[in-house]
Amino acid sequence: MSAIVLALTAGAVVGLALGALGGGGSVLAVPALIYLLGFTPAAATTASLVIVSATSLTALYAHARTGIVRWRAGALFAAAGLLPAAAAGALSAWLPQPILTGAFAAVAALAAVNMLRPRHAHAHEPTSSVRPSRAAGTGAGLGALTGLLGVGGGFLAVPALVTVLGFEMRAAVGTSLLVISTNSLASLATRGSTAGGIDWTLVGPFTGAAILGAWDGKRLAAKAGGTWLQRAFAAVLLAVAAFMLVDALT
Structure with missing residues (x-):
């Protein structure tokens, strides 16, 4: 299978995850770029x-457009992460690649386990009761995790929200996309030194397919229940985390 076809296929899956789950795009994109398209971990992130x-x-x-984004809480979330994302993004260039891969796997696994836990009573509190602090x-x-690991943060933002x-x-799925966008752009601003390893002939098709997939993912989210989305999200994260952890240790 050609690299372009692999990029288009992987991009469609990443977009579907982002559109339907509000996260998981980076946690899928990074291993796809490394193991399918031959990017180094630094260039892949x-x-x-x-x-x-x-x-x-x-x-x-x-x-x-559906009115489910909680702009006030999402903006506060995103604003608080701007400086940590930029600082951690600069730090990541100095860390060995196996450490980045292992940390990536560990964080993904923790997020998956958190999503599989039964919701506590506070998970149903009205959003107006959320403390700004x-x-x-x-x-x-x-x-900080976004900048360090090169992820948008949605796979952590959704369970946190x-x-x-x-x-x-x-509402968590929609609002997390605001956090992802802001943190990703802030982290990109500090990653100029790793841009040279990017093959834009593959990243372009990957991005285009992901954007189209996001629209299909949004329609899927409108039809599926929240419990199903959580379980699907967690299953994907656990599988990717296990694979990357084995790779980091071998």
Whole structure:
């Protein structure tokens, strides 16, 4: 199978995940770029931010039209993560690649386990009861992980919005796209040194297919229940985390 076909296929899957789940794009894009298209981990994390930035902005527009995006809490989340994302993005260039791969796998696995836990009572609190300090603190932590691991942060933002801030699943999916877009763009601003390893002839088709897939993902999210989305999200994260952890240790 040619590299272009692989890029188009992987891009469609990434877009579907972002549109339907509000996250998972980077956690799928990074291993696809490394293991299918031959990118180095450093170049893959930078390329994934380009792909996920464009795709998440498209998916955010689609979700915003339905009125499910919680702009106030999402903006606070995103703003708190800007500086941590930029600082961690600069730091990531100095870390060995096996450490980045292992950290990526560990964070993905923790997020999956968190999504599979039963919801506590506070997961159904009205969003108006969310404390700004809690939203800002969680957003800053997500921003740092975004910059360090080259991910949009949606696979962590969705469970955080559900379990920490009390969002219902569909609102968390839509709002997480605002966080993903902002954190990805902030992290990209500090990654100029790794842009030289990007093959734009593959990243372009990958991005285009991801954008188209995001629209289909949004339609899927409108039909599927929140519990199904959570379980599907967690299953994908666990599979990817296991594969990357084995690779980092061998």
